[in-house]
Amino acid sequence: MEREQALKIVKEQLTDHRFQHTLGVMETAISLAKQYGADEKKAETAAIFHDYAKFRSKDEMRQIILNQNFPQDLLHYHAELWHAPAGAYLVELEAGIKDKEVLDAIRYHTSGRPGMTLLEKIIYLADYIEPGRHFPGVDEVRALAKENLNTALIQAVKNTILFLMKKNQPVYPDSFKTYNDLVMRQED
Template sequence: MEREDALKIVKEQLTDHRYRHTLGVMETAISLAKRYGADVKKAELAAIFHDYAKFRPKDELRQIILAQKFPENLLDYHSELWHAPAGAYLVEVEAGIKDKEVLDAITYHTSGRPRMTLLEKVIYLADYIEPGRHFPGVDEVRALAKEDLDKALIQAVKNTILFLMKKNQPVYPDSFQTYNDLVMSQED
């Protein structure tokens, strides 16, 4: 699917603010893909569609998670996580994207997972550091992303976990496991 066609489909699903975010994620993903050797076209496509289901009703997302047999414990955690796996399903069904790597990058862009692929890492990080993001710690992660993808990812996941802990919110187990997997792989 060409960029313009994908953007047209996505624009109909998003607010203007979220569409601008998506454009920032797309440009950041392309840059990271070029820097670290990921497939640029797949990075572009996954970035464009990463928030496709962001504004769908929670009940619709819940039903997709149950029907598609995503881990049910996902429903025990903040609904902000739901749009990623449900979105991957909707992107496949509604936009006709069948590439498993692209769909997995969409699925895991909020939680991460152990043994993330290069494309998954690129999309997770692009979503975290795109130029429109402004929060404590993002500039440090942007700087790390210019030097080492995994170190940037470790810091991004760590920041997210600490943010949730400071707010006394539960942390989805895949996020902890992502952090542990990345840290342990640095030790090898």
């Protein structure tokens, strides 16, 4: 699918603010893909569609998670996580994207997972560091991303976990598993 067609489809699903975020994620993902040797077109597509389900109702996302046999434990955690797996499903169903790598990059862009692919890492990180993001720690991760993708990703996941802990919110287990996997692989 061409960029303009994909952006048109996504724009109908998002607020203007979220669409601007999506454009920032797209540009960041393409840049990271160039830097780290990933498929730029797949990075572009995954970035464009990463928040496709962001504004779907919680009931719709809950039903998708239940009906598609996604991990049911997701439903016990913040609904903010739900748009990623629900989005991957809806992007395939409604936009006709069939590429498993692209769909998985969308599916895991909020929680991460152990053994993340290069494309999954790029989308997770691009979502975190796109230019419109402004929060404590983001500039550090942006700087790290220029040097080492995995180091930047470890810091991004750590910052997310610490943020949730400071707010006394539960942390989805796959986020801890992602952090542990990245740190353990870095030691090898």
